[in-house]
Amino acid sequence: MRFDLDLSMDVLRRSPGIFLELLGNIDEGWSRAAEGPETFSPFDVVGHLIDGEETDWIPRSRIILAGGTNPVFEPYDRFRHRDRNAQRSLASLLQEFAALRASNLEVLGSWHVTGADLDRQGTHPSLGLVTLKQLLAAWVVHDLGHIAQAVRVMAKQYRGEIGPWEPYLPVVTDRPVPRS
Amino acid sequence: MRFDLDLSMDVLRRSPGIFLELLGNIDEGWSRAAEGPETFSPFDVVGHLIDGEETDWIPRSRIILAGGTNPVFEPYDRFRHRDRNAQRSLASLLQEFAALRASNLEVLGSWHVTGADLDRQGTHPSLGLVTLKQLLAAWVVHDLGHIAQAVRVMAKQYRGEIGPWEPYLPVVTDRPVPRS
Numbered sequence: 001m002r003f004d005l006d007l008s009m010d011v012l013r014r015s016p017g018i019f020l021e022l023l024g025n026i027d028e029g030w031s032r033a034a035e036g037p038e039t040f041s042p043f044d045v046v047g048h049l050i051d052g053e054e055t056d057w058i059p060r061s062r063i064i065l066a067g068g069t070n071p072v073f074e075p076y077d078r079f080r081h082r083d084r085n086a087q088r089s090l091a092s093l094l095q096e097f098a099a100l101r102a103s104n105l106e107v108l109g110s111w112h113v114t115g116a117d118l119d120r121q122g123t124h125p126s127l128g129l130v131t132l133k134q135l136l137a138a139w140v141v142h143d144l145g146h147i148a149q150a151v152r153v154m155a156k157q158y159r160g161e162i163g164p165w166e167p168y169l170p171v172v173t174d175r176p177v178p179r180s
Numbered sequence: 181m182r183f184d185l186d187l188s189m190d191v192l193r194r195s196p197g198i199f200l201e202l203l204g205n206i207d208e209g210w211s212r213a214a215e216g217p218e219t220f221s222p223f224d225v226v227g228h229l230i231d232g233e234e235t236d237w238i239p240r241s242r243i244i245l246a247g248g249t250n251p252v253f254e255p256y257d258r259f260r261h262r263d264r265n266a267q268r269s270l271a272s273l274l275q276e277f278a279a280l281r282a283s284n285l286e287v288l289g290s291w292h293v294t295g296a297d298l299d300r301q302g303t304h305p306s307l308g309l310v311t312l313k314q315l316l317a318a319w320v321v322h323d324l325g326h327i328a329q330a331v332r333v334m335a336k337q338y339r340g341e342i343g344p345w346e347p348y349l350p351v352v353t354d355r356p357v358p359r360s
Contacts, residue, residue: 001209001210001213001337001338001341002341003338003341004209007207007209007210010206010207011206011210011334014201014202014206017201018198018201018202020201021194021197021198021200021201022194022198022327026190026191026194027187027190029181029184029187030181030187030191033181124344127343127344127345127348128344130343130344130345131343133341134341134342134343134344134345137338137341137342137343137345138342138343138345138348138349140335140338141335141338141339141342141345141349141351141352142349144331144332144334144335144351145331145335145349145350145351145352147202147327147328147331148327148328148331148332148335148351148354149351151324151325151327151328152324152328154191154324155320155321155324155325155328157181158181158183158317158320158321159321161181161182161183161313161314161317162314162317162318162321163307163310163311163314163317163318164304164307164308164310164314165307165310165314165317165318165321168307168318169318169321169322169325170325170355171321171324171325171328171329172321172325174328174354174355175350175354
């Protein structure tokens with residue numbers, strides 16, 4: 001499938017609702033569980049997505065489109081959410097993510113990005129030159145990957161309860177060495 | 181985490197809404213894509229979950245609770261949905277899944293399953309003896325695994341569009357030999 005801005009925005013628009021359906025008012029047994037040390041719980045995932053809204057996707061797109069002579073992105077702190085959200089409720093994070101995402105998609109839409117814009121480049125601090133198109137595609141894939149992570153982490157909590165079904169339900173053994 | 185009936189039903193209740201948020205009115209570029217031959221598209225996943233509602237989880241629970249002398253489950257046809265849904269729209273499948281799931285959870289609730297019931301056994305055609313608790317836990321994990329699958333399949337459609345981000349977004353390379 002080739003990158004398409006409208007189809008990408010359609011997927012990005014869905015994520016807050018998906019997380020609300022998955023995690024709204026859920027027991028902390030599900031939302032605070034993880035799959036190993038230094039990995040994200042579903043609660044952490046929502047916080048990490050908020051960090052992306054505030055510091056990654058739109059700020060980096062802006063740097064590319066501003067067209068300065070040195071369009072270098074700020075590094076992305078993957079653990080910013082830990083301190084930031086220590087006292088927060090999951091309900092308030094879900095609401096915040098929805099508001100930030102809606103506002104960021106409005107910003108993106110307001111730019112009326114062209115095909116030529118999608119080929120403009122910025123410099124990622126570790127990956128080097130990337131295009132706006134790659135950045136926006138990565139935003140979509142990043143969302144989907146973290147939805148997969150949240151449900152995988154939840155599934156793993158029942159690994160000890162499914163008895164002989166384990167080989168039929170590979171989600172409980174995916175990522176034996178978890179990457180947060 | 182130990183099996184808990186209420187916490188399990190809470191997760192099971194969420195799946196139709198999650199699939200509706202993820203797939204409702206989505207472009208077929210996303211919903212009909214797969215990750216390899218003989219693997220499920222998101223459309224197939226919804227059909228497969230409907231099959232589970234009609235032929236697996238509740239029918240098998242019923243066999244266990246009926247307490248007959250030979251509580252053997254029918255085999256589960258993982259490809260029943262292919263012919264069944266060939267002419268169906270995704271919208272109608274999403275609606276059907278929601279109705280079947282709601283009705284099945286009502287049935288499950290009406291049984292007032294006890295701790296002793298959860299330890300009752302049936303015979304799985306290939307796995308042998310399983311308890312009702314394992315069956316119900318497998319239902320939860322099965323849902324979560326198929327949510328993970330649907331979003332993974334979608335993410336993989338953009339594998340060629342994310343450029344140097346690929347090593348940072350492992351969802352596009354998960355399950356290199358896909359299991360449907």
